[in-house]
Amino acid sequence: MTDSSSYLRATADAYDAVAALYADLVRNWLDQQPLDRAVLAAFAESVRAAGAGPVAELGCGPGHVTTHLRSLGLDAFGVDLSPVMIDLARQAHPDLRFEIGSMDALDLADGELAGIVSWYSVIHTPPQEIPSYFAEFRRLLAPGGHLLLAFFEAEGGPVAAFDHKVTTAYRWPVDDLAGLAREAGFVEVGRMLREPHAEERFRRGHLLMRSAPPGALVDVSSGPSTGPISPAS
Secondary structure (H helix, E strand, C coil): CCHHHHHHHHHHHHHHHHHHHHHHHHCCHHHHCHHHHHHHHHHHHHHHHCCCCEEEEECCCCCHHHHHHHHCCCEEEEEECCHHHHHHHHHHCCCCCEEECCCCCCCCCCCCEEEEEEECCCCCCCHHHHHHHHHHHHHHEEEEEEEEEEEEECCCCCCEEECCCCCCEEEECHHHHHHHHHHCCEEEEEEEEECCCCCCCCCEEEEEEEECCCCCCCCCCCCCCCCCCCCCC
16 A cells, blocks of 8 residues: 555545544534635635536535535535545435545546635645645646635644644645645635634635646746735735
């Protein structure tokens, strides 16, 4: 088993073990998070403005964000490594499509998607693997398609592992994660940082990116452009 497949299997097993508890914890979480809902709404508006099309939530867990995306008018479906999470998502949202799969190797055609949401799903990915994930996201998105990333922000420090309650996770400096996305061929539209809420430990980061057309030059040193999320630094 390769190192990559080892951590993927370990992540799936860890979420299988806590799936029911996790689903209960997050079921109504978005109701308490107006800024998170605003970011998702900005993403949905951006996808619709670019011409719509299918949207994948990669690392969908029990499907609470996928169903929210559908409520925003998107043709959304979910993918997750954890078979137990997918079973729970299908039970809770039988009208939506959920599939077992790894977000770094999806059986989808090039340019098939209008949007991708990675809602705290790359947090368990070892930092050296992130470029390959972003390359896969770029492959899947149509030119002009949008990517929304949510993650734990490093608050001025370097990339750092921490003791996530399920399995090892990483906090990222927002500029570093945005830079890797630009290197993969994305243009930054905007970013949002919010401070921890209630029992949360860490600042939360959100990046809205747009897939550049094939052959387009992306300035890997540039920051966010004007977009539906107010740029923040």
